[in-house]
Amino acid sequence: MDAQQFREFGKAAVDLLADYVENIRDTDVLPSVEPGFLLNSLPEDAPEQPEQWQDILKDFSQAIMPGITHWQSPRFHAFYPTGASYASMVGGLLCDGLSVIGFSWMSSPACTELEVVTMNWLGKLLGIPEEFLHCSSGPGGGVIQGSASEATLVGLLAAKDKTVRKLIKNNPNLDEDEIKPKLVAYTSDQCNSSVEKAGLLGSMKMRLLKADGEGRLRGETLKQAFEEDRAQGLIPCYVIANLGTTGTCAFDPLYELGPVCNEADVWLHVDAAYAGAAFICPEYRHLMRGIELVDSIDINAHKWMPVTFDCSAMWVKDGYDLVRAFDVQRIYLDDVKTDNKIPDYRHWQIPLGRRFRALKLWTVLRIYGAERLRKHIRDQISLAQYFAKLVRADDRFIVEPEPSMGLVCFRLKGGDIITRKLLDQLTDKKKVFMVAGTYKERYVIRFVICSRLTQKEDVDYSWKQIKSEVDLLYPDKIHTKAQIPAIDQIVAREICEKSK
Known part of the structure; x- marks a missing residue:
């Protein structure tokens, strides 16, 4: 495909998507297909010879579209929103067109620095305390993860590393392999399934504590759980609070959970994947009272904001906690040395490579x-x-x-x-x-x-x-x-x- 064919293919695809959005009400929100419909209709092997883009768009309309659940339909009321807008689509196109892998500043300076800028912008719009932003004088900052699931796991792994380091520093005779099986994470029984999954992936026991009648995890419940586990020789390590539970969109009181975690020196992470976007509106910020007491917070810009998946905004109070947990050096990964506060984002996430996701957020x-x-x-x-x-x-x-x-x-x-x-x-x-x-x-x-x-x-x-x-x-x-x-x-x- 040459540049001219790309222009033609791209314009046709944009027209197709614009028509799709404008006429989405004419289509049932759920598809009328059975399992295996596509497996049985497409060839078993990839094509040996190049095919025409016109044929691909034709097959897209005839084979793919009949099997689509229309998440952007105004009659889709399931789960929670997944963001979309023309602005984000263009941002995604620019990201794919540049095709950079921004794991360090040198690998693509604009990829790193635009993420710093947009995470500062978004944090300020949401009323996130300044100490969580790159523009503060401290070690806090924001990073775009792929999902709230990733952010919860990143927080858990960082909390595990920080707790182990702290305990060994206080008692050098302790063994890391003896400490880790005793670490415990806590959350509400109203949590998202991804929170439980983080415990499985991070090899940490996850206790689901009973919420109150309104679906909220209370401070006294958490404090009692800490005491019970300490009495059994276990070590409280990580707490996930919910600002907008999956089932009923209940808000845990951070002003109760924060002091309990701070006193016990336990990492408090906030999962505000859906409802956190509402904090753009000042009248809803009372629901995050106590946010200054937490260690990390995650809000999916790709849920309630018009940003396409994936764009999950995570802020941490101390970025060095992530760096210490995930820093793996290789000579080919050497980066530029500078006095400016520029994060090396490969140490803030699970994978090495990362897409230029900030472009979508920037355009929106x-x-x-x-x-x-x-x-x-x-x-x-x-x-x-x-x-x-x-x-x-x-x-x-x-x-x-x-x-x-x-x-x-x-x-x-x-x-x-x-x-x-x-x-x-x-x-x-x-x-x-x-x-x-x-x-x-x-x-x-x-x-x-x-x-x-x-x-x-x-x-x-x-x-x-x-x-x-x-x-x-x-x-x-x-x-x-x-x-x-x-x-x-x-x-x-x-x-x-x-x-x-």
Whole structure:
């Protein structure tokens, strides 16, 4: 493929994607395919001779697209958002076009320095304390990881290394191999599965502590767990707090957990993968009260911000903790010597190589600006509150717990079995997509405002699908209650209060 063919192929691909986004409402959110559909339709071997790009785009439309779950559809309400925008797509194209591997400053100076700049920008927008930023006088700073899963594991491995070093320094007679099996990590039983996986990958026992009635891990619960383990000769090492749990988007009180961890000299990491983006809006920063007490925090820019995967923003209070844990030197990796505060990012992550991911974040921050990013978050929270009002206006449903950020959990009063049946039937029809969760041991359906394209009319459409299915389940209780006032009349202060 020469430059002219690249221009033609690229323009055709951009047109295809633009048409896809503009017409996404015309397609069911879930595909109508069975397992093996693509395995059985594509050739078993790679082509021997070059093929034309026109044929590739044709096959993309005819073979690939029928098997796509449309995460950017306004009727996609499952899991949590995955960010997307034209700005980020262009940033990704620039990243792929340059094709640099920025493991050190010398390997591509702009790759390292733009990441420093954008992580400072984003940290300031979110209200992250200055000591976590590269622009501070201390050792803190930010790094773009691939996912919150990676960030949790990076924090765990750094905490393990730091704890072992500390114990051996205090008692040189201790053996590293004797210490490591005694180290324990702690989190809430509401944590994401990736947190448990970090314990498996990092060979550290992970205790899932019982959350309170609102899904929060409390300081007294953590303190008691520390005491129990110390009494058994174990060593508390690492705690993962949640700012926005996966199931119900609950917020752990950092102002309780922080003092417990600080007193015990235990690393406190914050997983704010989804909800952390809301801190761009000052009215939600009370939910991270105590953030100055933590050691690291991670927020997925590729979830609620319009940045495409992968772009997970992690800040640490002391970057040297990562360097000491991951520093492996080779003569061919020698980097430039400078007095400037420039991180050697290969020591801040698990892999050696790294993509120029900061380009996506840079283009989004510039194209959107802080004002439009705040509007994006506030609009999606407003839409979630609007959906909650629709559900509450139908006396066959219960909304619980209180809606949080862009998430509304609801169930039928008839019980878990019929609520599960409702979700199964909606999934079978493929018009809207939601997944289940649990709250106080009850089966609930999670409705999340995910797509940046979602408007009030899309929420009305999704609610109509839900309501119609319930009418079939309850033919003798077809609901005819009047609709609620338009979303424009929802008071902003009420929205803010219900999101707490």
